[in-house]
Amino acid sequence: MLKPYATRPEDSRGRLHPEAMSTFRSPFQRDRDRIIHSSAFRRLKHKTQVFIEHEGDYYRTRLTHSIEVAQVARTLAGALGLNTDLAEAIALAHDLGHPPFGHTGEDALCDLMAPYGGFDHNAQALRIVTLLERHYADFDGLNLTWETLEGIAKHNGPVARADGTPLKGEALPYALVECNAAFDLELNGYASAEAQVAAIADDIAYNHHDLHDGLRSGLFTEADLIDLPITGPAFAEVDRLYPGLDVMRRRHEALRRVFGVMVEDVLLVAETRLGPANLTHAQDIRDLDLTIIRFSDRLFRELKVIRQFLFNRMYRAPSVVEMRAQVTTMVRELFPLFMARPELLPSEWRRxxxxxxxxxxxxxxxxxxxxxxxxxxxxxxxARLIRGERPQAERYL
Structure with missing residues (x-):
């Protein structure tokens, strides 16, 4: 059922460390399973999406976000005749490299690591799956296929020019450079259609769930969304079909329509672009030199209005800004402490x-x-190392 331009398991460029084929799983299914069973994936349960993990049980974490992205990616890939297993694997891995406290923690680490080769969560995800996960007897990392690594590295598009210079910033993060040196990911090119699906699924998921989490947090209300594109018509339709619906059901029905608008738009754009393109191989997608899986220009403009609203009312809300300042201080104080006193690192990190x-x-x-x-x-x-507080468990002894 795969389209000619889908990525086929039998055409995979393989793994850095050759392995025998599984008798019951494709290479991309094995990648997906290894990602799910990794330590880094489990830790996403307690990592920030927008709100700090302990602020509430109902808000998204990096883990629930990754699961939602994978679901969207698998749906889109299936509808477009692409390889659902590869799209799902890339989606599940795309946030493995995020530090604590979300983009706030990443910004702090970027500054701290500027003299040492930089920090980027996509590059860190590659470092995790190629080096830091140390569970297998024959290799470090997860030994993922080239296609999955490529998708992690450049699902948002090329990261380097043909001469190897970075498209953004002064230099490529060292983790990306090291991985690419070992297993050339063709950083100057576009990724597979499945990787592009994972990227747009990320956008769909966070556009949807940030609205949901913002409403639950009380930073804005449904009334604030009535005048916005996409959300306003969604609430109007629900009110027409279900007058007097209770608040939570009304919210859910409206936001699921917002979700549907984004998915249907991506599918329509992709089918319009892919149909007449006469693509006969997965490599043809990369050679198009453009992003084939994307929002329409109209919907992209409307989503920019929503993102600006979320920026003003949610991401820069005083309570969120205050918490971000606190956690930035934590990262900025922990990093130099370990630099000055590496003996404080656990023994497995000093080995x-x-x-x-x-x-x-x-x-x-x-x-x-x-x-x-x-x-x-x-x-x-x-609290333990900087402020000298005892761990919580000891306080009640």
Whole structure:
């Protein structure tokens, strides 16, 4: 049932460390399963999406976000005749490299790591799946296929020019450079259709659930959404079909329509672009030199209005800004502490260090350790190491 331009398992470029084929799973199914069973994936349960993990049980975390992205990616890929397993694997892995406290934590680490090769959550995800997950006897990392690694690296588009210089910023993050040196991911090109599906699924998921979480938090109300594009018509339709519906059902019915508008728009654009393109191989998607899976121009403009609303009313809400300032301080204080006193790192993080290690090598180990922390563990470690507080469990002894 796959379209000619879908990625086929039998055409995979393989793994960095060759393995025998599974008798009952495709290569991309194995990638998906290894990602789900990884330690980094489990830790996403306690990592911020927008609200700090301990602020409420109903808000999205990086784990629930990744699951929602994977569901959207699988739906889109199936409707378009693409490889659903590859799209799902990339979607599940796309946020593995996020540090605690979401983009706030990433911004802090970017500044701290600027002298040592930079930090980027996509590049860190590659470092996790190629090096830091250490469970298998034959290799470090998860030994994912080239196609999955490519999707993690550049699902949002090319990251380098043909001469290897970065498209954005002054330099490519060292984690991306190291992975690419070992397994050329063709950073100057576009990724597969399945990777592009994972990228747009990410946009669909966060556009939907940030509205939902913002309403639940009380930072804005349904009345604030009536005059916005997409959301306003969605609420109007629900009110017409179900007059007098209770608040929570009304909210859900409206936001599921917002969700549907985005999915249907992406499918229509993709089918319009793919239909007459005469594509006969997965590589043809990469050679198009443009993003084929995207929103229409009209919907993209309307979503920009919604994102600006969310920026003003949610991402920059005083309570959110205050919490972000607090957690930024935590990251900025933990990182130099471990740099100055690496003996505070757990023994398994010190095992590869030797007398020849310089500041750059140490900083990268510290970044790996700090970025792997969950929100709650970072808060606990900051309290223990910086403020001298005893762990919670000891307080009641």
């Amino acid at each position: 590869d260090m030797d007398a020849a290690y310089g500041d750059t090598e140490l900083a990268r180990i510290v970044a790996d350790y700090v970025s792997g922390m969950t929100d709650r563990f970072a808060i606990q470690e900051h």
